[in-house]
Amino acid sequence: MASFMNDLASATPSSQNHNAANLTELELLELATKLYPDDFFRLGVRLGFEESRLSHFKHDNPNNIEGALSTMLIRWRKNQSGKPSLIRQRLAHALKHVQRLDLSESVYLQEDVLPTFKDIGLKENTGEWHLDKTIALPTDKAEWMKACIALPGRRVAVGYRSGSIDIIDIENDLRERILDQLKIRSLAQLSDGTLVICNDDVKSVKIYTCTLGGKHTVAKPLYTVRQSGTHRSLSVDAEDNIYLGLRGFKQIEVVKPISGALTKTIKTAVDPWSIAVMRTGNIAITNSLRGTEDAVCVLTQGGDIVSRMPGVKDARQFIAVDSKDSIYAAIKAKNGMVKIRKYSGHDVEVVTENVESVTKRRDWIQLACLSPNELVMCDAKSMFVFKQY
Structure with missing residues (x-):
């Protein structure tokens, strides 16, 4: 039972601290490794890139979709302004719309996502x-x-x-x-x-x-x-x-x-x-x-x-x-x-x-x-x- 309680205790992250942190290049590189090749164009369009620009990212990273994803995400981040939490929220929203809710929640932790079981014990x-x-x-x-x-x-x-x-x-x-x-x-x-x-x-x-x-x-x-x-x-x-x-x-x-x-x-x-x-x-x-x-x-x-x-x-x-x-x-x-x-x-x-x-x-x-x-x-x-x- 003790191990189960430990599992529960470690399951509640600090959403406020996470969301307030800057979205780093290292975090974006790690995110790129978890995206699928099919996510590239769909996510890119959702982030506001034109298809010609996305094709350019792929051209600069031949036979390397992970590199193209990394380039796209880093370029998008450089174009963003505002509080870190707002930037994270924008990226999370885009990931959610391309059916990558698993990654969306790793970028921005919704404070209201766990209204019933947030402090479960x-x-x-x-x-x-x-x-x-x-x-x-x-x-x-x-x-x-x-x-x-x-x-x-x-x-x-x-x-x-x-x-x-x-x-x-x-x-x-x-x-x-x-x-x-x-x-x-x-x-x-x-x-x-x-x-x-x-x-x-x-x-x-x-x-x-x-x-x-x-x-x-x-x-x-x-x-x-x-x-x-x-x-x-x-x-x-x-x-x-x-x-x-x-x-x-x-x-x-x-x-x-x-x-x-x-x-x-x-x-x-x-x-x-x-x-x-x-x-x-x-x-x-x-x-x-x-x-x-x-x-x-x-x-x-x-x-x-x-x-x-x-x-x-x-x-x-x-x-x-x-x-x-x-x-x-x-x-x-x-x-x-x-x-x-x-x-x-x-x-x-x-x-x-x-x-x-x-x-x-x-x-x-x-x-x-x-x-x-x-x-x-x-x-x-x-x-x-x-x-x-």
Whole structure:
């Protein structure tokens, strides 16, 4: 726990000191190494250079795009006047508009970027979380577990990549299997109980909907995903709009629940691994790219990051959101070990820390919130039910 607290303590930079510092040539040279070749013309135009001038920078640095980027940035800096914070803000704004939000925030730290989790720290829990129950998943399907969502009445839907969904009554351990032939990648549920499914088929990725009806349940195609062969996560907002996170494309598609019409595409600097739409309309999202230290980011509907929750570097993060907009993150490190945290307000609660049967190595996990005081975690063998007393 001490190491996690140290991670949190080091995660809050001094934005005022950083923003007031002069934008140095060394900093610009380092920035140039992190930009992509495709960023050169787009960023240059955004910074006010004409294309002829940008071509001149490239001509002066033959076969050296990093050199051209460095020349462009240094020339831009020499043309700027005003307070260092204003100069930084201009560059950050340009980087943001070319979808390099990661670099934008390294140039200018928004003091209002972390309105909720700025001074995050471990909470002294008044009621501790306990492992209440462990339910074995069926041996013929468990290793294919891909999705897990909470349903009304303390039930959970578990979807399998090999095909089918199990509806599990946690209270009585009753099970019902549906849709044997449909390979499942991710699940969500509309307000009327309709199940939303994204299939697992690299050639034809679709969103389906179905009304639960036992063995007679039929899934109807709603939307065909244009990008295939990528990890896809589902969530639903208060108006039943369906959100589909597309890993590898840094975007979230929003689809109407009845017509299947694509209403908008949200571009973001975070490559979606797991998403959950909050009651506020903001989107909790984890990054598929290893090397980041954020457990969760929260996006606006425009794709801008409004808050970050610190996590563990090089870890996979799986999330769920409860009815009070608290965010649960299962943090799976590269060694497969798992810890679960609950982010709420300025606090972090430890859901699991030393429960050996839970924190041991595992390959794939999913979370589902039954209530603000009850959480389910599924892996390739079991379902774990946690309660807070």
